[in-house]
Amino acid sequence: xxxxxxxxxxxxLDANNTIARANRADFDAHxxxxxxxxxxxxxxxxxxxxxxxxxxxxxVRVGVLEGDVQGSMDADRLASLxxxxxxxxxxxxxxxxxxxxxxMVRSALPSVxxxxxxxxxxxxxxxxxxxxxxxxxxDARVMVSSITEGEDKPLKYPLMFRTCDLVLVNKLDLMPHLxxxxxxxxxxxxxxxxxxxxxxxxxxxxxxxxxxxxxLSELVAARSGAAV
Amino acid sequence: xxxxxxxxxxxxLDANNTIARANRADFDAHxxxxxxxxxxxxxxxxxxxxxxxxxxxxxVRVGVLEGDVQGSMDADRLASLxxxxxxxxxxxxxxxxxxxxxxMVRSALPSVxxxxxxxxxxxxxxxxxxxxxxxxxxDARVMVSSITEGEDKPLKYPLMFRTCDLVLVNKLDLMPHLxxxxxxxxxxxxxxxxxxxxxxxxxxxxxxxxxxxxxLSELVAARSGAAV
Numbered sequence: 001x002x003x004x005x006x007x008x009x010x011x012x013l014d015a016n017n018t019i020a021r022a023n024r025a026d027f028d029a030h031x032x033x034x035x036x037x038x039x040x041x042x043x044x045x046x047x048x049x050x051x052x053x054x055x056x057x058x059x060v061r062v063g064v065l066e067g068d069v070q071g072s073m074d075a076d077r078l079a080s081l082x083x084x085x086x087x088x089x090x091x092x093x094x095x096x097x098x099x100x101x102x103x104m105v106r107s108a109l110p111s112v113x114x115x116x117x118x119x120x121x122x123x124x125x126x127x128x129x130x131x132x133x134x135x136x137x138x139d140a141r142v143m144v145s146s147i148t149e150g151e152d153k154p155l156k157y158p159l160m161f162r163t164c165d166l167v168l169v170n171k172l173d174l175m176p177h178l179x180x181x182x183x184x185x186x187x188x189x190x191x192x193x194x195x196x197x198x199x200x201x202x203x204x205x206x207x208x209x210x211x212x213x214x215x216l217s218e219l220v221a222a223r224s225g226a227a228v
Numbered sequence: 229x230x231x232x233x234x235x236x237x238x239x240x241l242d243a244n245n246t247i248a249r250a251n252r253a254d255f256d257a258h259x260x261x262x263x264x265x266x267x268x269x270x271x272x273x274x275x276x277x278x279x280x281x282x283x284x285x286x287x288v289r290v291g292v293l294e295g296d297v298q299g300s301m302d303a304d305r306l307a308s309l310x311x312x313x314x315x316x317x318x319x320x321x322x323x324x325x326x327x328x329x330x331x332m333v334r335s336a337l338p339s340v341x342x343x344x345x346x347x348x349x350x351x352x353x354x355x356x357x358x359x360x361x362x363x364x365x366x367d368a369r370v371m372v373s374s375i376t377e378g379e380d381k382p383l384k385y386p387l388m389f390r391t392c393d394l395v396l397v398n399k400l401d402l403m404p405h406l407x408x409x410x411x412x413x414x415x416x417x418x419x420x421x422x423x424x425x426x427x428x429x430x431x432x433x434x435x436x437x438x439x440x441x442x443x444l445s446e447l448v449a450a451r452s453g454a455a456v
Binding site for chain 1: 268269270271296297298299301324325326353354355356357358374376377378380381383384385386387399401402405406407432
Protein backbone atom coordinates (compact mmCIF):
# COMPACT_ATOMS: atom_id res chain seq x y z
CA UNK A 1 0.00 0.00 0.00
CA UNK A 2 2.87 2.28 0.80
CA UNK A 3 4.40 1.70 -2.63
CA UNK A 4 1.14 2.49 -4.36
CA UNK A 5 0.94 5.75 -2.45
CA UNK A 6 4.43 6.76 -3.51
CA UNK A 7 3.65 5.95 -7.13
CA UNK A 8 0.46 8.01 -7.07
CA UNK A 9 2.37 10.95 -5.65
CA UNK A 10 5.09 10.60 -8.27
CA UNK A 11 2.47 10.57 -11.01
CA UNK A 12 0.92 13.73 -9.58
CA LEU A 13 4.30 15.46 -9.46
CA ASP A 14 5.06 14.34 -13.01
CA ALA A 15 1.76 15.80 -14.24
CA ASN A 16 2.54 18.95 -12.31
CA ASN A 17 5.92 19.27 -14.01
CA THR A 18 4.30 18.89 -17.43
CA ILE A 19 1.95 21.78 -16.69
CA ALA A 20 4.78 23.80 -15.14
CA ARG A 21 6.65 23.52 -18.45
CA ALA A 22 3.57 24.80 -20.29
CA ASN A 23 3.41 27.76 -17.89
CA ARG A 24 7.08 28.37 -18.45
CA ALA A 25 6.60 28.42 -22.21
CA ASP A 26 3.90 31.07 -21.81
CA PHE A 27 6.10 33.15 -19.53
CA ASP A 28 8.98 32.86 -22.01
CA ALA A 29 6.75 33.84 -24.91
CA HIS A 30 5.91 37.04 -23.06
CA UNK A 31 9.43 37.65 -21.78
CA UNK A 32 8.22 37.50 -18.20
CA UNK A 33 10.55 36.48 -15.38
CA UNK A 34 8.76 34.58 -12.62
CA UNK A 35 9.53 34.31 -8.91
CA UNK A 36 7.93 31.74 -6.60
CA UNK A 37 7.89 33.43 -3.17
CA UNK A 38 7.47 31.03 -0.26
CA UNK A 39 7.54 31.04 3.55
CA UNK A 40 5.77 29.97 6.74
CA UNK A 41 2.52 31.73 7.57
CA UNK A 42 3.26 35.19 8.88
CA UNK A 43 6.93 35.30 7.94
CA UNK A 44 6.35 38.57 6.11
CA UNK A 45 6.03 37.83 2.40
CA UNK A 46 3.34 40.44 1.80
CA UNK A 47 4.97 43.08 3.99
CA UNK A 48 8.25 42.58 2.13
CA UNK A 49 6.40 42.94 -1.18
CA UNK A 50 4.86 46.18 0.08
CA UNK A 51 8.32 47.48 1.00
CA UNK A 52 9.73 46.37 -2.36
CA UNK A 53 6.94 47.72 -4.51
CA UNK A 54 6.31 51.02 -2.73
CA UNK A 55 9.25 52.42 -4.70
CA UNK A 56 8.99 49.95 -7.56
CA UNK A 57 11.92 48.43 -9.43
CA UNK A 58 13.59 50.73 -11.97
CA UNK A 59 12.59 49.80 -15.50
CA VAL A 60 10.80 46.63 -14.40
CA ARG A 61 7.02 46.31 -14.58
CA VAL A 62 5.90 44.01 -11.80
CA GLY A 63 2.75 41.92 -11.41
CA VAL A 64 1.73 39.79 -8.45
CA LEU A 65 -0.20 36.53 -8.26
CA GLU A 66 -1.47 36.06 -4.72
CA GLY A 67 -2.05 32.52 -3.50
CA ASP A 68 -4.16 32.11 -0.38
CA VAL A 69 -6.36 29.38 1.03
CA GLN A 70 -9.15 31.90 1.43
CA GLY A 71 -9.78 35.64 1.21
CA SER A 72 -8.06 38.47 -0.61
CA MET A 73 -6.50 40.45 2.24
CA ASP A 74 -2.99 40.36 0.81
CA ALA A 75 -4.16 41.21 -2.70
CA ASP A 76 -6.10 44.15 -1.30
CA ARG A 77 -3.01 45.40 0.49
CA LEU A 78 -0.88 45.23 -2.64
CA ALA A 79 -3.51 46.68 -4.97
CA SER A 80 -3.10 50.02 -3.23
CA LEU A 81 0.45 50.11 -4.64
CA UNK A 82 -0.93 50.29 -8.20
CA UNK A 83 0.53 46.95 -9.19
CA UNK A 84 -1.61 44.47 -11.11
CA UNK A 85 -2.58 41.80 -8.59
CA UNK A 86 -4.43 38.56 -9.35
CA UNK A 87 -5.97 36.58 -6.49
CA UNK A 88 -5.86 32.80 -6.54
CA UNK A 89 -7.70 30.94 -3.77
CA UNK A 90 -7.02 27.27 -3.13
CA UNK A 91 -10.17 26.45 -1.17
CA UNK A 92 -12.92 25.74 -3.75
CA UNK A 93 -14.19 22.16 -3.66
CA UNK A 94 -11.75 21.14 -0.98
CA UNK A 95 -10.71 21.85 2.58
CA UNK A 96 -8.11 24.17 1.11
CA UNK A 97 -4.87 23.28 -0.66
CA UNK A 98 -1.74 23.99 1.35
CA UNK A 99 0.29 25.02 -1.70
CA UNK A 100 0.03 26.28 -5.25
CA UNK A 101 0.58 23.81 -8.05
CA UNK A 102 1.23 24.38 -11.72
CA UNK A 103 -2.38 23.77 -12.71
CA MET A 104 -3.74 26.31 -10.23
CA VAL A 105 -1.29 28.89 -11.54
CA ARG A 106 -2.26 27.95 -15.11
CA SER A 107 -5.93 28.49 -14.29
CA ALA A 108 -5.11 32.01 -13.13
CA LEU A 109 -2.97 33.01 -16.13
CA PRO A 110 -5.85 34.42 -18.22
CA SER A 111 -6.25 37.00 -15.44
CA VAL A 112 -2.55 37.92 -15.32
CA UNK A 113 -1.57 40.75 -17.72
CA UNK A 114 1.53 38.99 -19.07
CA UNK A 115 1.77 41.47 -21.97
CA UNK A 116 2.23 44.36 -19.58
CA UNK A 117 4.72 43.04 -17.05
CA UNK A 118 8.38 41.98 -16.96
CA UNK A 119 8.36 40.28 -13.59
CA UNK A 120 5.63 38.15 -12.02
CA UNK A 121 5.95 37.45 -8.33
CA UNK A 122 3.83 34.49 -7.22
CA UNK A 123 3.17 34.61 -3.49
CA UNK A 124 2.60 31.03 -2.44
CA UNK A 125 0.46 29.75 0.45
CA UNK A 126 2.29 30.04 3.78
CA UNK A 127 3.77 26.57 4.32
CA UNK A 128 7.31 25.17 4.52
CA UNK A 129 6.56 21.70 3.16
CA UNK A 130 4.43 21.14 0.06
CA UNK A 131 5.06 24.37 -1.85
CA UNK A 132 8.65 23.19 -2.27
CA UNK A 133 7.46 20.03 -4.04
CA UNK A 134 5.44 21.75 -6.75
CA UNK A 135 7.12 23.74 -9.48
CA UNK A 136 4.79 26.23 -11.12
CA UNK A 137 7.02 27.33 -14.00
CA UNK A 138 9.14 29.82 -12.05
CA ASP A 139 12.64 31.03 -12.91
CA ALA A 140 13.70 31.31 -9.31
CA ARG A 141 12.49 30.48 -5.83
CA VAL A 142 12.81 33.02 -3.09
CA MET A 143 11.97 32.01 0.44
CA VAL A 144 11.38 34.23 3.42
CA SER A 145 12.43 32.87 6.80
CA SER A 146 11.50 34.98 9.77
CA ILE A 147 14.25 34.92 12.38
CA THR A 148 11.49 34.74 15.03
CA GLU A 149 10.85 31.13 13.90
CA GLY A 150 14.13 29.98 15.40
CA GLU A 151 17.49 28.78 14.16
CA ASP A 152 16.45 25.14 13.60
CA LYS A 153 14.09 25.65 10.66
CA PRO A 154 16.50 24.69 7.82
CA LEU A 155 17.09 21.33 9.52
CA LYS A 156 13.40 20.69 10.08
CA TYR A 157 12.14 21.73 6.64
CA PRO A 158 15.18 20.89 4.50
CA LEU A 159 13.51 20.51 1.09
CA MET A 160 12.23 24.09 1.18
CA PHE A 161 15.61 25.54 2.10
CA ARG A 162 17.39 23.24 -0.36
CA THR A 163 15.30 24.16 -3.41
CA CYS A 164 15.36 27.94 -3.05
CA ASP A 165 17.71 30.27 -4.87
CA LEU A 166 17.62 33.10 -2.33
CA VAL A 167 16.76 33.19 1.37
CA LEU A 168 15.49 36.45 2.84
CA VAL A 169 16.07 36.29 6.58
CA ASN A 170 13.33 38.64 7.72
CA LYS A 171 12.36 40.56 10.87
CA LEU A 172 16.00 41.31 11.63
CA ASP A 173 14.84 44.35 13.64
CA LEU A 174 13.53 41.93 16.31
CA MET A 175 16.91 40.26 16.89
CA PRO A 176 17.70 42.26 20.07
CA HIS A 177 14.50 40.93 21.63
CA LEU A 178 14.95 37.26 20.72
CA UNK A 179 16.94 34.35 22.10
CA UNK A 180 17.76 33.25 18.57
CA UNK A 181 21.32 32.68 17.40
CA UNK A 182 21.63 34.13 13.88
CA UNK A 183 25.00 32.49 13.27
CA UNK A 184 23.53 29.15 14.20
CA UNK A 185 20.64 29.73 11.75
CA UNK A 186 23.10 30.52 8.95
CA UNK A 187 25.19 27.49 9.90
CA UNK A 188 22.08 25.29 9.67
CA UNK A 189 21.18 26.91 6.35
CA UNK A 190 24.62 26.07 4.95
CA UNK A 191 24.25 22.53 6.25
CA UNK A 192 21.22 21.90 4.01
CA UNK A 193 22.06 24.30 1.15
CA UNK A 194 25.73 25.28 1.18
CA UNK A 195 26.41 28.85 0.09
CA UNK A 196 22.85 29.56 -1.01
CA UNK A 197 22.46 33.29 -1.50
CA UNK A 198 20.95 34.98 1.58
CA UNK A 199 20.05 38.51 2.59
CA UNK A 200 19.34 39.85 6.05
CA UNK A 201 16.25 42.02 5.74
CA UNK A 202 13.60 43.85 7.70
CA UNK A 203 10.39 44.89 6.05
CA UNK A 204 9.87 47.34 8.89
CA UNK A 205 13.21 49.19 8.84
CA UNK A 206 13.85 48.68 5.14
CA UNK A 207 17.14 46.91 5.79
CA UNK A 208 18.12 44.74 2.84
CA UNK A 209 15.21 45.76 0.60
CA UNK A 210 17.48 47.59 -1.85
CA UNK A 211 19.72 44.53 -2.12
CA UNK A 212 16.69 42.37 -2.88
CA UNK A 213 15.50 44.92 -5.46
CA UNK A 214 18.90 44.79 -7.16
CA UNK A 215 18.87 40.98 -7.13
CA LEU A 216 15.46 40.91 -8.83
CA SER A 217 16.46 43.60 -11.31
CA GLU A 218 19.57 41.64 -12.31
CA LEU A 219 17.57 38.44 -12.66
CA VAL A 220 15.14 40.15 -15.03
CA ALA A 221 18.02 41.66 -16.99
CA ALA A 222 19.79 38.30 -17.27
CA ARG A 223 16.60 36.64 -18.50
CA SER A 224 15.98 39.39 -21.07
CA GLY A 225 19.59 39.11 -22.21
CA ALA A 226 19.25 35.36 -22.54
CA ALA A 227 16.08 35.78 -24.59
CA VAL A 228 17.72 38.13 -27.11
CA UNK B 229 -11.29 15.91 -13.23
CA UNK B 230 -11.89 18.32 -10.41
CA UNK B 231 -14.79 16.20 -9.16
CA UNK B 232 -12.67 13.08 -9.25
CA UNK B 233 -10.04 14.85 -7.19
CA UNK B 234 -12.56 15.91 -4.59
CA UNK B 235 -13.93 12.39 -4.34
CA UNK B 236 -10.45 10.92 -3.93
CA UNK B 237 -9.76 13.38 -1.15
CA UNK B 238 -13.04 12.58 0.56
CA UNK B 239 -12.22 8.87 0.40
CA UNK B 240 -8.83 9.53 1.93
CA LEU B 241 -10.36 11.57 4.74
CA ASP B 242 -12.98 8.87 5.33
CA ALA B 243 -10.27 6.21 5.61
CA ASN B 244 -8.39 8.52 7.93
CA ASN B 245 -11.41 8.89 10.18
CA THR B 246 -11.82 5.12 10.36
CA ILE B 247 -8.24 4.74 11.57
CA ALA B 248 -8.62 7.72 13.92
CA ARG B 249 -11.53 5.88 15.58
CA ALA B 250 -9.32 2.82 16.02
CA ASN B 251 -6.64 5.00 17.63
CA ARG B 252 -9.28 6.52 19.84
CA ALA B 253 -10.46 3.08 20.98
CA ASP B 254 -6.88 2.22 21.96
CA PHE B 255 -6.48 5.49 23.86
CA ASP B 256 -9.80 4.88 25.63
CA ALA B 257 -8.81 1.34 26.54
CA HIS B 258 -5.73 2.72 28.28
CA UNK B 259 -7.50 5.73 29.79
CA UNK B 260 -5.19 8.10 27.94
CA UNK B 261 -6.31 11.63 27.08
CA UNK B 262 -4.84 12.87 23.79
CA UNK B 263 -4.02 16.38 22.61
CA UNK B 264 -3.24 17.27 18.99
CA UNK B 265 -0.90 20.29 19.22
CA UNK B 266 -0.67 22.32 16.03
CA UNK B 267 0.84 25.57 14.75
CA UNK B 268 2.89 27.25 12.03
CA UNK B 269 6.58 26.37 11.89
CA UNK B 270 8.42 28.17 14.67
CA UNK B 271 5.35 29.34 16.60
CA UNK B 272 6.77 27.76 19.75
CA UNK B 273 5.10 24.37 20.25
CA UNK B 274 8.23 22.67 21.56
CA UNK B 275 9.31 25.61 23.71
CA UNK B 276 5.84 25.72 25.27
CA UNK B 277 6.04 21.99 25.94
CA UNK B 278 9.42 22.51 27.61
CA UNK B 279 7.91 25.22 29.81
CA UNK B 280 4.90 23.03 30.61
CA UNK B 281 6.81 19.85 31.33
CA UNK B 282 9.73 21.31 33.25
CA UNK B 283 7.50 21.32 36.32
CA UNK B 284 5.19 18.54 35.11
CA UNK B 285 1.45 18.39 35.68
CA UNK B 286 0.41 17.33 39.19
CA UNK B 287 -0.81 13.73 39.20
CA VAL B 288 -0.72 13.43 35.41
CA ARG B 289 1.86 11.25 33.66
CA VAL B 290 2.60 12.82 30.28
CA GLY B 291 4.00 11.32 27.10
CA VAL B 292 4.84 13.10 23.85
CA LEU B 293 4.64 11.96 20.24
CA GLU B 294 6.79 14.25 18.11
CA GLY B 295 5.82 14.68 14.45
CA ASP B 296 8.47 16.14 12.16
CA VAL B 297 9.24 15.95 8.48
CA GLN B 298 12.81 15.03 9.34
CA GLY B 299 15.16 14.83 12.28
CA SER B 300 14.64 14.44 16.01
CA MET B 301 15.70 17.83 17.35
CA ASP B 302 12.45 18.48 19.21
CA ALA B 303 12.32 14.97 20.64
CA ASP B 304 15.91 15.36 21.85
CA ARG B 305 15.01 18.64 23.55
CA LEU B 306 12.05 17.08 25.36
CA ALA B 307 13.82 13.85 26.29
CA SER B 308 16.00 15.83 28.69
CA LEU B 309 12.82 16.52 30.69
CA UNK B 310 12.50 12.80 31.49
CA UNK B 311 9.22 12.45 29.65
CA UNK B 312 8.70 9.47 27.33
CA UNK B 313 9.04 10.87 23.81
CA UNK B 314 8.40 8.99 20.58
CA UNK B 315 9.66 10.41 17.30
CA UNK B 316 7.55 10.12 14.15
CA UNK B 317 9.08 11.33 10.89
CA UNK B 318 6.90 11.92 7.85
CA UNK B 319 9.60 11.84 5.18
CA UNK B 320 10.21 8.16 4.33
CA UNK B 321 9.28 7.26 0.77
CA UNK B 322 8.05 10.74 -0.02
CA UNK B 323 9.16 14.34 -0.19
CA UNK B 324 7.80 14.66 3.34
CA UNK B 325 4.21 14.80 4.52
CA UNK B 326 3.09 18.23 5.73
CA UNK B 327 0.88 16.80 8.47
CA UNK B 328 0.28 13.78 10.65
CA UNK B 329 -2.58 11.51 9.74
CA UNK B 330 -4.27 8.78 11.77
CA UNK B 331 -2.33 5.99 10.09
CA MET B 332 1.04 7.58 10.82
CA VAL B 333 0.05 7.96 14.46
CA ARG B 334 -1.19 4.37 14.49
CA SER B 335 2.14 3.16 13.15
CA ALA B 336 3.87 4.87 16.07
CA LEU B 337 1.58 3.56 18.83
CA PRO B 338 3.58 0.39 19.54
CA SER B 339 6.41 2.73 20.61
CA VAL B 340 4.20 4.85 22.86
CA UNK B 341 3.98 3.60 26.49
CA UNK B 342 0.20 3.94 26.74
CA UNK B 343 0.14 1.84 29.92
CA UNK B 344 2.30 4.33 31.74
CA UNK B 345 0.79 7.70 30.80
CA UNK B 346 -2.43 9.61 31.39
CA UNK B 347 -1.93 12.30 28.77
CA UNK B 348 -0.38 12.00 25.30
CA UNK B 349 0.54 15.23 23.57
CA UNK B 350 1.00 14.80 19.83
CA UNK B 351 3.10 17.61 18.38
CA UNK B 352 2.05 17.90 14.75
CA UNK B 353 4.13 19.11 11.80
CA UNK B 354 4.30 22.91 11.66
CA UNK B 355 1.61 23.87 9.15
CA UNK B 356 -1.69 25.80 9.37
CA UNK B 357 -3.53 23.97 6.58
CA UNK B 358 -3.51 20.17 6.30
CA UNK B 359 -3.05 19.14 9.96
CA UNK B 360 -6.52 20.60 10.58
CA UNK B 361 -8.04 18.20 8.03
CA UNK B 362 -6.74 14.99 9.59
CA UNK B 363 -8.05 13.75 12.90
CA UNK B 364 -5.69 11.33 14.59
CA UNK B 365 -7.96 10.19 17.42
CA UNK B 366 -7.40 13.14 19.74
CA ASP B 367 -9.72 14.37 22.50
CA ALA B 368 -8.87 18.00 21.93
CA ARG B 369 -6.98 20.22 19.55
CA VAL B 370 -4.73 22.92 20.89
CA MET B 371 -3.20 25.36 18.48
CA VAL B 372 -0.36 27.77 19.08
CA SER B 373 -0.48 31.06 17.21
CA SER B 374 2.56 33.27 17.59
CA ILE B 375 1.57 36.90 17.78
CA THR B 376 4.59 37.69 15.57
CA GLU B 377 2.70 36.11 12.66
CA GLY B 378 0.28 38.99 12.51
CA GLU B 379 -3.35 39.63 13.30
CA ASP B 380 -4.76 38.30 10.01
CA LYS B 381 -3.93 34.61 10.45
CA PRO B 382 -7.40 33.42 11.63
CA LEU B 383 -8.91 34.88 8.45
CA LYS B 384 -6.28 33.34 6.19
CA TYR B 385 -6.22 29.85 7.73
CA PRO B 386 -9.80 29.58 9.01
CA LEU B 387 -10.16 25.79 9.18
CA MET B 388 -7.28 25.48 11.64
CA PHE B 389 -8.64 28.16 13.94
CA ARG B 390 -12.18 26.83 13.57
CA THR B 391 -11.41 23.24 14.52
CA CYS B 392 -9.31 23.88 17.62
CA ASP B 393 -10.57 23.77 21.20
CA LEU B 394 -7.96 26.10 22.66
CA VAL B 395 -5.75 28.79 21.12
CA LEU B 396 -2.48 29.62 22.85
CA VAL B 397 -1.46 33.10 21.68
CA ASN B 398 2.29 32.81 22.13
CA LYS B 399 5.32 35.12 22.28
CA LEU B 400 3.33 37.73 24.15
CA ASP B 401 6.60 39.09 25.54
CA LEU B 402 7.41 40.46 22.06
CA MET B 403 4.25 42.61 21.84
CA PRO B 404 6.04 45.86 22.76
CA HIS B 405 8.34 45.39 19.78
CA LEU B 406 5.71 44.54 17.17
CA UNK B 407 3.27 46.50 15.06
CA UNK B 408 0.61 43.87 15.69
CA UNK B 409 -2.82 44.73 17.08
CA UNK B 410 -3.72 42.03 19.64
CA UNK B 411 -7.34 43.16 19.86
CA UNK B 412 -7.63 42.87 16.11
CA UNK B 413 -6.19 39.35 16.25
CA UNK B 414 -8.75 38.35 18.89
CA UNK B 415 -11.52 39.98 16.87
CA UNK B 416 -10.45 37.95 13.81
CA UNK B 417 -10.29 34.82 15.94
CA UNK B 418 -13.86 35.38 17.12
CA UNK B 419 -14.94 35.97 13.53
CA UNK B 420 -13.94 32.44 12.52
CA UNK B 421 -14.46 30.66 15.87
CA UNK B 422 -16.68 32.70 18.20
CA UNK B 423 -15.72 32.44 21.87
CA UNK B 424 -13.17 29.68 21.38
CA UNK B 425 -11.12 29.38 24.54
CA UNK B 426 -7.83 31.30 24.30
CA UNK B 427 -4.88 32.00 26.56
CA UNK B 428 -2.21 34.66 26.21
CA UNK B 429 1.10 32.97 26.87
CA UNK B 430 4.83 33.39 26.65
CA UNK B 431 7.10 30.36 26.75
CA UNK B 432 9.94 32.72 27.63
CA UNK B 433 8.44 34.58 30.59
CA UNK B 434 6.16 31.74 31.68
CA UNK B 435 3.04 33.90 31.33
CA UNK B 436 -0.04 31.73 30.93
CA UNK B 437 1.75 28.38 31.34
CA UNK B 438 0.03 27.67 34.66
CA UNK B 439 -3.37 28.36 33.08
CA UNK B 440 -2.58 25.93 30.28
CA UNK B 441 -1.39 23.34 32.82
CA UNK B 442 -4.70 23.68 34.71
CA UNK B 443 -6.68 23.38 31.47
CA LEU B 444 -4.89 20.12 30.60
CA SER B 445 -5.23 18.80 34.13
CA GLU B 446 -8.98 19.44 34.11
CA LEU B 447 -9.34 17.81 30.70
CA VAL B 448 -7.61 14.66 31.95
CA ALA B 449 -9.77 14.66 35.11
CA ALA B 450 -12.96 15.08 33.09
CA ARG B 451 -11.99 12.21 30.79
CA SER B 452 -11.13 9.97 33.74
CA GLY B 453 -14.42 10.88 35.36
CA ALA B 454 -16.31 10.09 32.18
CA ALA B 455 -14.58 6.72 31.90
CA VAL B 456 -15.64 5.64 35.39
